[in-house]
Amino acid sequence: EVQLLESGGGLTQPGGSLRLSCAASGFTFSSYGMSWVRHAPGKKLEWVSTISDSGAKTFYADSVTGRFTISRDNSGNTLYLHLNSLRAEDTAIYYCAKSSRFHNPGDYFPFDYWGLGTLVTVSS
């Protein structure tokens, strides 16, 4: 059974940093691209970042480029998102999601599994 378990969220002040983790199990983690998606209160779901199966390629939304860094540890089956220079507008539930490879093996979308999410609150 595929499981994705996020952790690391919490309350931090503007300008602060956090590291989110997503522990994966039930599939060959190193074979799939992985992504982070967030959902801010009253807003749409927003794709944040994607990393290729090997970790060699990374992609970011404009809103987080230069502040967030995605990485992965394939030996430990864990996905990370480093959040720096946090702003109030980064307050959201952060989900990790697994690529389905439904159309093509190299595709990063759509997703077939999501975690339950971890809440990040940025407030003074």
Place this chain on the structure above:
Amino acid sequence: EIVLTQSPGTLSLSPGERATLSCRASQSVRRNYLAWYQQKPGQAPRPLIYGASSRAPGVPDRFSGSGSGTDFTLTVISLEPEDFALYYCQQYASPPATFGQGTKVEVK
């Protein structure tokens, strides 16, 4: 980026009724790379439809997706109690992948 607009915002129906959810794109979604997800309170989103019309593994056949270009529809032929939830569409044809704001299907 492609903006997705879902309608209606809320759909109030009774079990056994047909649900029709709309997702309209601000520009054509190439290759019909559009997905639908279902989310219930306290649960992770679950994929329903890929490629506009292909059911994800394990999804009951009362769920169907249709449409192309800029107009897409998710239909639930006969609502079961477990189908009352939030539904989101996502396009993944043109980066960045974007989502609609969601349609809530609630019990009338």
